[in-house]
Amino acid sequence: MSARNSDSWTLRVRQAMDRHLPMDHLLPDRQPYYVGSWVYVFGVITIAALAWVIVSGVVLSFFGPQWWHDSSVGRFFNSLHFWSVQLFFIFMVLHLWGQYFMAGWRNGRAATWMIGVVIFGISILTAFTGYLSQQNFDAQFIALNAKDAMNGAGIGAFFNVLNFGQMYGLHVMLLPIGVTFLVVAHIVMVRARGVVKPIDPEGARP
Amino acid sequence: MESPATYLHWGFILISWPNLLVILGMLVVFAIALVAPFPNHGEADDVSAK
Structure with a gap:
């Protein structure tokens, strides 16, 4: 790194990212042997549920309350939103239990x-x-x-x-x-x- | 769906049956996750974390 380039904030950010979050950490293809347990899947399911919550919520916000109460498709998305939230909370708490008992902090x-x-x-x-x-x-x-x-x-x-x-x-x-x-x-x-x-x-x- | 939920009242514990069933179901899922074999566990890499 030259002295001239060290003034560049983009370079400093990139170097910090290389140090703290290299791509093999961000998108790993291998995991430690102890990750082979269903307990580690709870967090991923929580993220999947959150994705469904956001997608169904965006659809509901587009069409509004009249639609989600009166039309069958609207009620379907209303239910999709509701039950995605239930799954989000259930698996977030299961993830919390898992991390608590393995002292994830x-x-x-x-x-x-x-x-x-x-x-x-x-x-x-x-x-x-x-x-x-x-x-x-x-x-x-x-x-x-x-x-x-x-x-x-x-x-x-x-x-x-x-x-x-x-x-x-x-x-x-x-x-x-x-x-x-x-x-x-x-x-x-x-x-x-x-x-x-x-x-x-x-x-x-x- | 239109009628109120029935409640379990045991001493100082007061909880609706739907809530209790969800909590019991979560405990069952957690217990299964601890003991159920994970696919390809035997082929997992020995990559150590920090």
Whole structure:
């Protein structure tokens, strides 16, 4: 690297990427022997479910509430969105159990674990605003009951669950962007360091 | 679908049967994932992580 080129931020970023995230880490074709377990599949299924959530959500946002309530195709995509979310949460929790019991935060992976915790929290908020955006009696019931909790927590003034526009905007724009961005960061961090080693890889304790 | 869910009330535990069944199903899936053989496990490479 010449002195002239070291001033280039693109060069510095590229070199940092080469150091921390080489392509054989980002798109590996081989994995450690201990990755041969179904427990490691939970995270991938969670990502697949998230992809379906996003695809079905984009379709729903194109056509709107009248369509997803009244037409058979709309109800199909509404159900696809709902059940993808159920699978997303179920497999996210199974992934959480697996990582908890293998202490996935070891050896410099604490930030990866914490980003996963934040994804879990934002996902709950996204699902909550989704329930409020259904445009049916269920959504009204949830909003009318939740408003007291929000006011009791002191956030009702700027997080108004009775305000459909606010809830829908958060649900289809800000919160999904947050979840997607953090999921990408989570995956990149996992790929940069690799999967955590088992606590007792040889199975031999003294 | 239109009727409210039935609940299991056991001491201080109060949970709807649908929620309980989902949790039990997740425990079963987790247990199966721990013991079920993984395809091509015997051919896995010995690549060490950091």
